[in-house]
Amino acid sequence: MSTTMQKIGIEKVKHSKIDQVDFDNLSFGSVFTDHMLVCDYKDGAWETPKITPYQPITLDPSSKIFHYGQSIFEGMKAYKDTENKVWLFRPLDNFKRLNISAKRMAIPEIPEEYFMEGLKALVEVDKNWIPQKDGSSLYIRPFVFASGKGFHASPANEYKFLICLAPSGSYFSGKVKVLIEETYSRSANGGVGYAKAGGNYAGQFYPTQLAAEKGYSQVIWTDDNNHEYIEEAGAMNIFVRINDTLITGPTSDRILDGITRKSILQIAEDEGIATEVRKITVTEVVEAAKNGSLKEMFGAGTAAVISPIATFGFRDVDYDLPELKDSFATRLKKRITDIQFNRAEDPFGWRLEV
């Protein structure tokens, strides 16, 4: 840590609200810890972050976040091992991606130590909030938005960077049934799909609602040109197993460079599983489902880790995937969560102790 940053000020709550929380019945991202990190951008620079009690934000009605969607975020987790040590998983990758998103959305980049030191300090302050029940974890949400004022459609002159923490249960419950989408799209060539920009997510809500009305819980996004290639599964990267090869699409300006995705790829290689990173056509997935060579499909992302797909729908036909005894999904999920929770060796150097 360089010495240029001033010490992060910490204002603690007088009374913790932790006793009010039922840690055995957590939903995803709806309970928040006692504190948050706040960092303001003003007069051309990010100010030193501070930790304050979790509290409302007050903004002018003309703040650009309300009008022009100038916002980005990250999603990560903190894990507690059996010795109560606290771990982060590849946090520097989240930091780097936040700044990739920032650049695309014309938001000033965050200094590395503000993010990393702020994150560690906040998790340390609220470490009692990290759930230890299996499947639960402390979800970490760094986000940046335009607080500057004015109706001119141009970048704001003031921003806020916050980190909030939410002890969370698992993201999905039950088997996931997905629909291959051929009408709506989530991102354009040359667009902002590779950024974790707020607007990308709101744009998915309506098509996902339409899919839900037909009984699907997620949409498989395809390219917007001809809906020829499968690209993402909701807000997760997608993996397909054909025979014994694990395939995922290449990242692009339409696809988020997921940290779970790249970790899964590396673990699979380490486990001797054949992997391919290449475009996947809808046609080949449907053909493989028909001829039985499609063994597995799953989404990969921080929130759900690995989310196996039980059924996919395409043009009014549902294709069920087989139930395998030793699926790649189960094996890879065990391996990655064992690393995250410090239950196994970390040959890749991904864990960071807080």
Added chain:
Amino acid sequence: MSTTMQKIGIEKVKHSKIDQVDFDNLSFGSVFTDHMLVCDYKDGAWETPKITPYQPITLDPSSKIFHYGQSIFEGMKAYKDTENKVWLFRPLDNFKRLNISAKRMAIPEIPEEYFMEGLKALVEVDKNWIPQKDGSSLYIRPFVFASGKGFHASPANEYKFLICLAPSGSYFSGKVKVLIEETYSRSANGGVGYAKAGGNYAGQFYPTQLAAEKGYSQVIWTDDNNHEYIEEAGAMNIFVRINDTLITGPTSDRILDGITRKSILQIAEDEGIATEVRKITVTEVVEAAKNGSLKEMFGAGTAAVISPIATFGFRDVDYDLPELKDSFATRLKKRITDIQFNRAEDPFGWRLEV
């Protein structure tokens, strides 16, 4: 007006801040009137709107607007004629478009009378704020955003609909030099480009900054497939005059159905100008510039009304447009603003008195 809506409550400011405003030197959208309209969506319904003093909004850090860009807006103006009568221009079209945007962004639709009666009541309360200097007007910004809480990437359960008013000077100053964009895109097929969704605008900031570094003030957006067709000019619809025909692209799911655009088309037809609504290729515009048949290009939108393009850049070559004595842009701008300011007949029934 149906009788189902309760009366709009009005809480007026104790002291107006109008005396602090220099009406001769207004920029665009940076000064706000004394009041605003606020309407909350809770428990599955929009509550009766109310008019309150213009004041900050307080939100939980987990409000979905900060994370998932679930927001939409409109842009319109109020005009004062020489007899101090106040006029709106096609406000019902803004209302309808707001709800088209709402649907795409999974935001509950606003009841018509909440919008229309709220709008009129607000403009009435702050009508002294309507500038009368030529080129100035009262810019009206209706907007809706997700105030509901939680990190689950799904539609919020609470929303806020506001209308704010900003006495404004003209949007652009000076000649506009634009760049035909071939790398970045503003919208996808099957995406949200036809909606006035917040995120669409933030996505334009970075490419526009890059263009500005090369000396261009706006980007001409092309389709994201092959950058073959010109689609919009910044946040305006685009018109091209080749010889004596005025051409604009058809609206689509990538292009906003602009109220200025469709009014201009109707006025042009009324004036006996030949119009075409069809796809415009970049190639034909460049060819027309080279052979002299390209007479005019302009952007059309509420903020700038008509914004003539002096020069466009394409692949490192700048093409200057001729300076015409009787340009369509000048003629059409005069005609539309004469209607808006009640200086001329309104054969189309577009004006609505407040």
